[in-house]
Amino acid sequence: MDIILGSASxxxxxxxxxxxxxxxxxxxxxxDEKAIRDPDHARLVMNLARAKRDALLPRITQPxxxxxxxxxxxxxxxxxxxxxSIEEEYRFFDSYDGKKICGFVTGITVTNTATGxxxxxxxxxxxxxxxxxKEFIDAWIAVGEYMQYAGGxxxxxxxxxxxxxxxxGGEDNLMGMPVALVKRFLTELGWVSAQ
Numbered sequence: 001m002d003i004i005l006g007s008a009s010x011x012x013x014x015x016x017x018x019x020x021x022x023x024x025x026x027x028x029x030x031x032d033e034k035a036i037r038d039p040d041h042a043r044l045v046m047n048l049a050r051a052k053r054d055a056l057l058p059r060i061t062q063p064x065x066x067x068x069x070x071x072x073x074x075x076x077x078x079x080x081x082x083x084x085s086i087e088e089e090y091r092f093f094d095s096y097d098g099k100k101i102c103g104f105v106t107g108i109t110v111t112n113t114a115t116g117x118x119x120x121x122x123x124x125x126x127x128x129x130x131x132x133x134k135e136f137i138d139a140w141i142a143v144g145e146y147m148q149y150a151g152g153x154x155x156x157x158x159x160x161x162x163x164x165x166x167x168x169g170g171e172d173n174l175m176g177m178p179v180a181l182v183k184r185f186l187t188e189l190g191w192v193s194a195q
């Protein structure tokens with residue numbers, strides 16, 4: 001059966017492909033993510049991943065495995081979602097001072113559309129990053145990609161990788177696709193790896 005990724009994230013597709021999970025199709029849910037809120041970070045990402053799944057299932061007509069995900073970064077109770085302005089990006093970088101512990105959590109759903117069975121769960125982690133100079137932040141903002149990423153940065157960019165100190169949790173999870181969890185769910189739902 002085909003694997004459908006319910007995410008516009010290029011990094012998620014790359015992570016899956018590198019793990020031997022070939023994505024056949026990408027579908028994007030038409031969803032106002034800001035309308036879905038929960039003060040609990042793990043519940044929030046699960047609610048978002050479920051909403052994406054529920055929005056996409058009616059569009060899928062063939063047997064497939066549908067994977068949806070959502071990731072948030074946070075510092076304390078403050079969410080570090082995709083920034084919507086330069087000012088917000090600067091506020092996010094205040095959290096990346098080389099001392100504060102930031103967290104991240106990813107919610108995953110995997111659905112076998114032939115049987116209707118779903119598996120879902122979360123993985124979380126913590127990291128410290130920074131500090132960054134104003135020149136570094138200005139240069140990153142000038143690249144114009146900061147609004148694409150939760151927390152306003154991407155670990156895949158080598159400029160950030162050298163300032164990132166993991167405390168707990170995998171890099172694949174930080175980038176929004178905890179591979180071991182996805183493979184476990186796919187296997188439980190009947191997927192057989194081609195490798």
